[in-house]
Amino acid sequence: MNSNKKKSNNSTEKLATLADVAEQAQVSTATVSRCLNSPERVDPNTRERVFKAIDALSYTPNFGARAMAARxxxxxxxxxxxxxxxxxxxxxxxxxxxxxxxxxxxxxxxxxxxxxxxxxxxxxxxxxxxxxxxxxxxxxxxxxxxxxxxxxxxxxxxxxxxxxxxxxxxxxNNVEAMNNLTKKILELGHRKIGFITASLKNNDRARNRLKGIQEAMKKADLPERNLQLVQTNYSIENGSKAFEKIMGAEERPTVVIGGNDVLAVGALRKAKEMGFRIPYDLSITGFDDIELAQVVDPALTTVHVPxxxxxxxxxxxxxxxxxxxxxxxxxxxxxxxxxxxxxxxxxx
Amino acid sequence: MNSNKKKSNNSTEKLATLADVAEQAQVSTATVSRCLNSPERVDPNTRERVFKAIDALSYTPNFGARAMAARxxxxxxxxxxxxxxxxxxxxxxxxxxxxxxxxxxxxxxxxxxxxxxxxxxxxxxxxxxxxxxxxxxxxxxxxxxxxxxxxxxxxxxxxxxxxxxxxxxxxxNNVEAMNNLTKKILELGHRKIGFITASLKNNDRARNRLKGIQEAMKKADLPERNLQLVQTNYSIENGSKAFEKIMGAEERPTVVIGGNDVLAVGALRKAKEMGFRIPYDLSITGFDDIELAQVVDPALTTVHVPxxxxxxxxxxxxxxxxxxxxxxxxxxxxxxxxxxxxxxxxxx
DNA sequence: CTAGCCTATGAAAGCGCTTGCATCAAAATT
DNA sequence: AATTTTGATGCAAGCGCTTTCATAGGCTAG
Missing domain, CATH: 3.40.50.2300 (Response regulator)
Structure with missing residues (x-):
């Protein structure tokens, strides 16, 4: 049946290809390609014909083919x-x-x-x-x-x-950023700190934030046990849970640092639920300064990232x-x- | 944009291709392809050889080529x-x-x-x-x-x-969802409503939410002018601005419906800033029930979407x-x- | 032993595009 | 008028993969 080399273009069957466009516009595929990629290199008249054909066939280039050919x-x-x-x-x-x-x-x-x-x-x-x-x-x-x-x-x-x-x-610099924040916190008289962080494993950012806290504490001669830390996945809910855990401990911190705003907001919510008056009974801080931080009440003190x-x-x-x-x-x-x-x- | 520069020579050596793997494993490309796509169809010994070669060359398939060939x-x-x-x-x-x-x-x-x-x-x-x-x-x-x-x-x-x-x-059903909420709102005695919505143009969801409100109001014999609406882009900030605008009007509504939670939260924030006691002086509702809704204070009454x-x-x-x-x-x-x-x- | 059937593999034809090289007519130069 | 340059276009060789079809052995059954 198809002894004919030229395939008859039955438009309902297959998607239009560059070749179809070329045929329709009576040019070579090279020209069509050039129309698409460097239009200035083809004659305006030809170009118009080509674009008309493209339109008529509602042709769209195949990204894979293009990528392969053009590398x-x-x-x-x-x-x-x-x-x-x-x-x-x-x-x-x-x-x-x-x-x-x-x-x-x-x-x-x-x-x-x-x-x-x-x-x-x-x-x-x-x-x-x-x-x-x-x-x-x-x-x-x-x-x-x-x-x-x-x-x-x-x-x-x-x-x-x-x-x-x-x-x-x-x-x-995550170390530095958290270090600065912690210094500020210590200046305000806090001596016991809670830190809710993402899992430290495979996460240099979380580790460095911790490091920033530790360095500041060390400089202030605070023993390591004054830092209570819990690792959890990022979510508001987990922030709340972590907060509960921290507050369940024998010696409660006076400030809870969230590894990021999401965690901090979770902590904040739970803190309010538990009756803490923030920041009078307890301080909370975040990291990132996402929209969330501005919207909670009281608004979250946090590390702003550009x-x-x-x-x-x-x-x-x-x-x-x-x-x-x-x-x-x-x-x-x-x-x-x-x-x-x-x-x-x-x-x- | 590019191209007036000599292209950087980033490939002295080329990446391994299927053919390279085939050669290394002493098989045809067809066999390598089969190893990748239907391993059960090739002899375990051959298969092992092939995978060894793949590993040795740290070959990865080229998605574009694959897509093109396999359609x-x-x-x-x-x-x-x-x-x-x-x-x-x-x-x-x-x-x-x-x-x-x-x-x-x-x-x-x-x-x-x-x-x-x-x-x-x-x-x-x-x-x-x-x-x-x-x-x-x-x-x-x-x-x-x-x-x-x-x-x-x-x-x-x-x-x-x-x-x-x-x-x-x-x-x-956006109409229905908002209609239900509005009915509830009307039951609570509200008669003047503010609505902060995304642009209605090109947005059937926003239009339908509006429709839901209007239908409920009509059913309660409230005139259209009891609905004050402002269109804005979705953002907390815009929610705040829209809220201000609504409250600047002559006759203030007693409830402000946010077209979504983001807008509602913006309104809520501004409302608190302006000294409204929510929900005593004024009610606010949202739509979507995203995390934000649970975190603000007071938490947002909203339409929960699964x-x-x-x-x-x-x-x-x-x-x-x-x-x-x-x-x-x-x-x-x-x-x-x-x-x-x-x-x-x-x-x- | 031979026909018939598997199974494992290879050869090669594309898939839809880009691009180097060749071609040719028209414009520019001599 | 003869030559060179330029601009517009076509030809055809891939790009890296999948898949049909063909083939070569090895088995099974008669």
Whole structure:
């Protein structure tokens, strides 16, 4: 039946391809391709014919084929721990906006704070052609870094900046940020501290925040047992539970530091439920300064992180890395303490 | 934007391909491919050799090539209005989890509530091989639906259920949900209502929520002018501003309904700032029941939406649609009113 | 022993695009 | 008028994979 080489284009059967467009517009596929990728290189008349054909067939390019032929995808990937709360939302939003200014598309995936899942997602993004990767924090299996290095995929670490690490990063110094906050807390007379943190395992940011607290306490000659810490997953509910646990202990702290705002807000809620008057009976602090922090009552004293700026710069750096520009020095962003209503003097 | 620079030499050595693996393992590419896709069809000894080679070369498949050859991507796309607040987060999370149970990958994109942007994103997802699409709400350019129909891409509408629409959907009835809430509000004696909503344009959910309010008011013989409405973009800040505006009017309402929790929380914050005692002087309600709602003080009375369930079912339905199963009846999920602390009797 | 059937594998034809090189007519230069 | 340059286009070779079809042995059954 089909001895004819030219396939008759039955438009209800298959999707239009570049070749179909070419045929319809009476040009070669090369020309159609050029219309799409560098329109200025084709004659206006031809161009018009081609676009008309594209329209008529409601053709859309096939990304996979394009990527394969051009060996370029113009996409970068990001793996964030979670999308469920908005900790990363603002930064990623800015990242994405800036990326698109540079003609790149962002693919986001989330790892649920699980290293294995992160690894899967990284591979998946690579398979999908990500030309660069944004990763949160430094801490992950070296094998993965090696893998990425072999593939020559630029990686930018963010949400953290550690002067002792050499790989490209843009973020803030978690030790320092928490250290500053703790100093402030100690100045206010607090001597017993509770700390609700994410699991310290596989999480350099959480570990460094802890370190910041410990260093400040040490400097103030406070013994380690004055720090009571509980690890839990990030969620308001878990923050509440952790708070209960801390307050169930023999010697109650006068201040509870949340490893992030979500945890702190959970603690705050439970504290109010339990009848604590914040900040008179007890102080609470957070970290990140997400919207949540401004909305609770009293509003949360927290460490402000320049999310948007971080995202924007991250995009710029990653793009330049992809374009083969030389390794720029990692960038440290400044955090500030955002004083609001939940931090006060230690009760008498 | 690019290209006036010499391209960086980033590949002296190339990445391992299927062919490389084949050579290394002394088999044909067909066999390697089979090892990857249906291992049971190749001899255990051969298989072992192949996997050893894969490992040795740290080979990873190229998604684009695979997609092109197999004409199958096992991915679905979703376009949500925003990632910035967590309105869609929970549902999408569940959607994604269920999808991966079925061997599918999710690609998410956000439209910032802009139709044009949504259209772009839809095309982008299609170009990337999405085999099915999850879209929020019904309201969009028919051309887009037509486009999708031509391409035979199943589309599932969610976050809304409208009995008068015929396309597949899973969600809740926005009219009804808001109608129920309003009835409750009227029962409490309120007669003047403020409504802060997202822009009604291009947003059937917002329009239907409004409709729900109007119908309830009509039934109670309240004139239209008893409803004061302001449209704004979703953000806490905008909620606050809108609230101010409403309260600046001549006749103040005794209850302010937020089109969603984010707006309601903004209103609540401003209300407290302005000295209103909630709910004694004024009632406020939200919609969605996101975490935010539980955390403010007083906690927000809102319409609870079964986010996770919606996401999970959406995944199941979409997968079955992709597998060519026949159009199932759209599914309506039940919303409930979540009474908390911000709704009370109208001040006398 | 031979026909018939598996099973494990390979050869090769695409999938839909980009791009280097070749071509050719028209414009610019001599 | 002859030559060179330029601009617009086509040809065809891949890009890295899957999959049909063919083939070669090894078994089973008669």
């Amino acid at each position: 370029r995808t113009q996409t970068v990937g990001a793996v964030i721990p979670t999308m469920e709360n908005s900790i990363f939302a603002k930064g990623i939003q800015a990242f994405q906006e800036e990326l698109s200014n540079h003609g790149f598309t962002l693919l986001v995936a989330s790892s649920s704070y699980k290293p294995v899942r992160e690894e899967e997602q990284i591979k998946n993004l690579i398979a999908r052609g990500a030309e660069g990767l944004l990763l949160i924090g430094y801490d992950r299996n070296p094998v993965i870094y090696e893998f990425l290095r072999n593939r020559k995929i630029p990686v930018l670490v963010t949400w953290a900046f550690d002067p002792s690490e050499s790989r490209p990063a843009i973020g803030f 999310h948007r700026k971080m995202g924007t710069r991250a995009a710029q750096i990653l793009v330049s890395l992809i374009n083969g520009e030389k390794f720029e020095k990692s960038e440290k962003l400044q955090t500030t303490i955002q004083f609001r209503g939940t931090l006060g003097h230690a009760p008498h | 199958r991507t096992q991915t679905v796309g979703a376009v949500i209005p925003t990632m910035e607040n967590s309105i869609f987060a929970k549902g999408i999370q569940a959607f994604q989890e269920e999808l991966s149970n079925h061997g599918f990958t999710l690609l998410v994109a956000s439209s910032s509530y802009k139709p044009v942007r949504e259209e772009e994103q839809i095309k982008n997802l299609i170009a990337r091989g999405a085999e099915g699409l999850l879209l929020i709400g019904y309201d969009r350019n028919p051309v887009i639906y037509e486009f999708l129909r031509n391409r035979k891409i199943p589309v599932l509408v969610t976050w809304a259920f409208d009995p008068s629409e015929s396309r597949p959907a899973i969600g809740f 986010h996770r369930k919606m996401g999970t079912r959406a995944a199941q339905i979409l997968v079955s649609l992709i597998n060519g199963e026949k159009f199932e009846k759209s599914e309506k999920l039940q919303t409930t009113i979540q009474f908390r602390g911000t709704l009370g009797h109208a001040p006398h």
